Amino acid sequence: MNHWLIAPILIPLLGGVLQAFMGYAPISLRRTLALGTTVLLLVSTIVLLVMADDGSYRLYAFGNWEPPFGIVLVLDRLAALMLVMTAVLALFAHLFSIGGADEGNRQFHGLFLFQLMGLNIAFMTGDLFNLFVAFEVLLIASYGLLMHGGGTARTVPGLHYVVLNLVGSAVFLISVGMIYSVTGTLNMADLAVRVLLLSGEELELVKAGGMMLLVVFALKAALLPLCFWLPKAYARATAPVAALFAVMTKVGIYAILRVYLLIFGDDAGALANLGMDWLFPLALITLTMGVVGSLGAQSLKTLVAWQVIISVGTLLAPIALGSEEGISAALFYLLSTTWTVAGLFLVAELVASQRGSALDKIVTAPRMRNRTLISVLFLIGAVAAAGLPPLSGFFGKLLILNSVTSGPEMAWLWSVLIIGSFFTIIAYSRAGSIVFWRTVDGHIEEPKPLGGNLRAATGALIGLSLVIVAFAGPINEYTDATAAQLQNRAAYLEILQTPMVGEEN
Template identity: 50%
Template structure:
């Protein structure tokens, strides 16, 4: 067995426990340990990516107990890609937080590491119950991180977030219990095999359980009509927390993708009743709602929160088409949207720091201290986020549009193009108000632009350029990943030790 598969879970868990034990007087040591852990996770994720790209699906059975009794972690191309996405995001966001934002809460670094452990565990687990466990780890950490920095607005957002996710956790247990009661297992491979062979009432109950779990994953991903917690939560969070949360919705989408391509695989006769058209319709509605929300937003942070919904709808549209090309396009767009939106949240914080009491409100304000650098970065980020050429957002959306055919293309093209136009208008208006329509200078001095903060925002926002330059090999990897996902029989054989 490849023991490196355990590291993305074990490392942040142990490091989080150590960081929680350290006192406030050792803040410098906390930062060094947290950054070292994030960089180590990045190195391990690159190793796992290389391993997954060269070999078949790898299974790690904890305690050497085989399924369905043992807990298994699974490394394939998809899980390796998601862990790498998280590791890159964590390293850069952690660097931004160490420039001073981490001082606003005593246990920031410990909670940060616990959340990374939960996210990576959710991407690697091959067991439904442990997916629930890792969901709870990342959610508990996110509850506290959402309160980082204090304030009544963050408290209200956190209360709504906690209540809704408690309901989601209850439904998750209900769905998992129903699956176990029918199939006698919670191992995803065993569940998939059972669904392929089930008939009559057992099949109908498995589909009912599946839709309950899809509902839970939809809540985590903030799909319409379960989206209302996200704009307020993301807009009120501090910059590094909001940037880290850019990957949170992808956990729910990842779980939906696993269900669509493994447990309820499209080519399995038993899954014919599991209609993906409903998910496609929800995706388009979420996409359009996010664009309208961004257009109506009155602060830059709120607008970016709504743009997260645009990316969620776009990704779900590709997943619900369930073809090699659409899934590959979605995975490429996932990289773009996760890193790009995270960078925009950091950039929004840098802009707000130079506007005094007006902060990130989209109103005519004072001239910025460093308008050239911030304006150029906002320009690149806005073009990439809106999906205009030549950056990665355009490549991802174009690939997704080309993957649709027939009636799906007739719905996807106008929805995606209309949403893109609305987003362009919203971002153009925001840029004009922030950088062109300027009033009197502030009477008091503003905080200068810190090089570390600007560098991390630049790297995340500039990932659109990197993904453009490396579009060929990245798209090839995404296509190979989609092909692997749509061959569940190979996945099942590996998981079952066949």
């Protein structure tokens, strides 16, 4: 067993515990420790990415209990990609937060690190019950982060977020119980073997549990009709929290990829492709709903929140079709949209800090200071989000379009994605022209200064859309290999024969 596998969990755990005991320490010390912890986390995830690139599965069994009996972590290309994507996002969101957004809550950094721990457990666990535990860890931390800053503006959407996720957790637990009652295991590899042996009532019970799981993952991913909680919740959160939350919907998408390709994939017999016939049309409707919401957005943060929903529909449509090319294209787009959306949340906060009482509302106001810098960042982010060339969003959408074979699905996906992208361009053009160019006479008294860390964090996240283009070839090769590995169900099942420490090979 390789002990590097526990680093993405252990590092934020220890950092979060230290933050909990340092609540009354000087804020500069807490900030230094938090940023240092996030840097260490990024380094550890890069190490794991390099390890995973050889295409093999690596297993870490806690207590040396062999699967399926113990708690296991599994590292593959998909898990490594999600870990690095999250760590990069977390670093720049954390850097932005030390510009003042972390003030007012002594446990902000602790909650931030605990949420990272929950996210990393979700990406690496090889067990359905521990996936439930990971969801609870990251959700509990997210409740505190969502309410950070206080005020009734955050209380109501925060309450909706908490209630819906508590319901989702209850359904998750019930579905896991249903599956365990039949199979006697929750290890994903073991489940993939045992579902092939089911028949009669047992088969129907597991099918029902699997469909309930899909509902839970759809809630986490914000798939229609379970997406209406997201725009207000994300728009009211503080900027670094909203940026970090850009990865939250991707946890639901990751869970669908992991569970429904492995346990309910093409080789699952009577349970093959469970729920996928529902997922494709719902993904297209979600994309459409996100576009409609963005056209009616009244603030930049709300516009970006609807962009999250657009990206969910765009990602799940090719995943639902199940082809290797579609999954690879979705993973390429996932990397682009997550970082771009996070950067746009930070841009919206910069706008709000420079416009006085107008904040980030899409209304005319006196000309802001630092307009050139902020408008350029918004332009780059909007181009990437809408999918215009030459930025990463365009290549991601192009790969998705090219991944679909001729047929009704191709017609629907091409039509919805291209028309949706056109209206998304209109939404961003409307917002940008009003906020940056339609100014009125007057001046804004004492706008907040843009610190170097705010500029660096925002510019870095937005600039990653250019980095992805520069390294599009290697990234696409990695996503192709990741998709091929996901489709190779038999290779994952070999972890059940992995020898434990002290055993003979």
